[in-house]
Amino acid sequence: DAAEKGGYPHFMIKEIHEQPDSIKRTIIPRIVNGMPDLSECGITVEKLREFKNIHIVACGTAMHAGMVGKYVIEQLARVPVNVDIASEFRYRNPLVGEGDLVIIISQSGETADSKAAMALAKEYGAKTLAIVNAKGSSIAREADMLIYTHAGPEIAVASTKAYMVQIAVMYLFAFQFAFAKGKITEEECKSLVSSLLEVPDKVKETLDKIMDDCQYVGSTLINADSLLYIGRGLDYALSMEGSLKLKEISYIHSESYAAGELKHGTISLITKDMPVIAVATQNQLLEKTISNVKEVKARGAYVILICDEDNTFGEDVADQIIQVPKFREELMPMLAIVPLQLIAYYTALSRGNDIDKPRNLAKSVTVE
Ligand code: G6P
Numbered sequence: 440d441a442a443e444k445g446g447y448p449h450f451m452i453k454e455i456h457e458q459p460d461s462i463k464r465t466i467i468p469r470i471v472n473g474m475p476d477l478s479e480c481g482i483t484v485e486k487l488r489e490f491k492n493i494h495i496v497a498c499g500t501a502m503h504a505g506m507v508g509k510y511v512i513e514q515l516a517r518v519p520v521n522v523d524i525a526s527e528f529r530y531r532n533p534l535v536g537e538g539d540l541v542i543i544i545s546q547s548g549e550t551a552d553s554k555a556a557m558a559l560a561k562e563y564g565a566k567t568l569a570i571v572n573a574k575g576s577s578i579a580r581e582a583d584m585l586i587y588t589h590a591g592p593e594i595a596v597a598s599t600k601a602y603m604v605q606i607a608v609m610y611l612f613a614f615q616f617a618f619a620k621g622k623i624t625e626e627e628c629k630s631l632v633s634s635l636l637e638v639p640d641k642v643k644e645t646l647d648k649i650m651d652d653c654q655y656v657g658s659t660l661i662n663a664d665s666l667l668y669i670g671r672g673l674d675y676a677l678s679m680e681g682s683l684k685l686k687e688i689s690y691i692h693s694e695s696y697a698a699g700e701l702k703h704g705t706i707s708l709i710t711k712d713m714p715v716i717a718v719a720t721q722n723q724l725l726e727k728t729i730s731n732v733k734e735v736k737a738r739g740a741y742v743i744l745i746c747d748e749d750n751t752f753g754e755d756v757a758d759q760i761i762q763v764p765k766f767r768e769e770l771m772p773m774l775a776i777v778p779l780q781l782i783a784y785y786t787a788l789s790r791g792n793d794i795d796k797p798r799n800l801a802k803s804v805t806v807e
Contacts (some may be wrong), residue, residue: 443594449794451595451688455780456646458603459639462773464589465604466611466635473629475615481584482568482612487619490540493520494565496528496556498804500598500683501544501605506676507772508542508609514769515617515631525552526807529559539565542612546593546601547803548576555807557581570608572601586612595795596802597687599780602680603642606773610635634767638774645763645777652761653778656743657785659759663714666693668779669701669735670718671728673772677718681779688787688797698731711739716782719746720763720771732756745778747771 447453469476477483493512495505502524509520523533525543529552535541541560545553548571557567557578569582572590579585588604614635618628660666666685668678678695685693696705698717709715715735719728725746733756736742744757747765763774787794 449595449784451597451599451784451794454593454595454600455777455784457591458600458777459643461588461590461600461604462607462639462642464591465607469586469611470632470636473632474618474625475611475628475632477586477611477615480586482586482615484615484619487616490538490566491518492535492539493518494528494533494535494539494541494560495520495522495544496525496541496553496560497544498525498550498552500602500680501546501553503676503680503683504602504605504609505542505544506679507606507673508613510673510676511609511613511769512616515613516620516622518616518620523556525550525556529556533559533563535560535563535565537564540568541565542568542570543578543582544570544605545576545578546572546588546590546598546605548573548578549803549805550578551805551807554578554581570605572604593802596797596800597684597783597794599684603773603776606776607635607638610770631769634770637766638770641764641766641774642777645774649761649763649778650781652759653781654785656759656761656782658789659741660689660691660714660782660786661789663691663712665708665713666691667705667708667713667715667735667740668693668695668718669698669715669728669731670695671698671724672721674718674720674724674728674775677772677775677779678716680776681716681718681783684780684783685786687800688783688792688794689790690792690798691786698728701731701734706734706738709735709738709740711741714741714743716743716779717745717757718775718779719744719750720768720775722768725750729756743782745775
């Protein structure tokens, strides 16, 4: 067991550290002459041009990767993307059919709800694209098109590296799709791809930079009963995953909220006993998010802010600031997720929980 963990105390922290390599394995074979090339997965520029709507269907963490995908695909390709929870999609008589692409994201490729959702999408005449980590799994076998994520085997129940590579694939797909739709030039596409290739080193740099800060933050959350994660845009999508990670392994209740929506109800929950983790990595939304952060701070919340290293804020904004390296804004989620994973890990660790096998959870849910 100790050998399998490669010197780390838990699989989860080992897998967090494996992320740079997982990203490299996943993206490098799909880049040819500086452009995304998914032809080996059955996806060509000509084929992509035909899709008018995209649906992303998944469960849990994979669904959160889909949320990041929605923001990125819509922003770059200007095509509507609907993200659905598989167990909802399959029973809703969904508005999906010919001309639509349904993307199923699944680490295990065996999740019952995701598998059934894919079968339904096919029955309704949509094309299906599976993004799967486990080789030869049911979802991988049954999809029309398939992109394997090469995270390597993920043992910890709480998914980290699988989410990271699901996002990496979302980016590659979005770049190629945006190019196919004529929404970005070849030059813009190549520039995005070359930034994506820098991500593995940036993730490594992030890990080295913030490990101690996250350990400290985890120790401050040991007695929390409930937490709020806030963000806007891509940072909101990340907040959802940060919140799920914390719930899964620390057993502390938490919720993610779009920062601008707080004032419509949830701000009434804010007291000094409700820590708030704010994610603010998107420049055009920074001022807006910071003003929401000040609102919760003024009501007594203990605030942990995740931003990039170019931003510094005083005590009127946050109690703890975790600064990730500054990088191209569109790709910041791949860096900013790292502190969220680590905060969940160190909080669970300080509470003495069984990190790799949290109670009531299974790595893969193959029955309904
Ligand atoms: C289970 C796991 C989650 C995972 C979800 C979807 O609930 O505990 O970590 O996100 O299934 O799994 P999949 O294999 O389809 O990505």
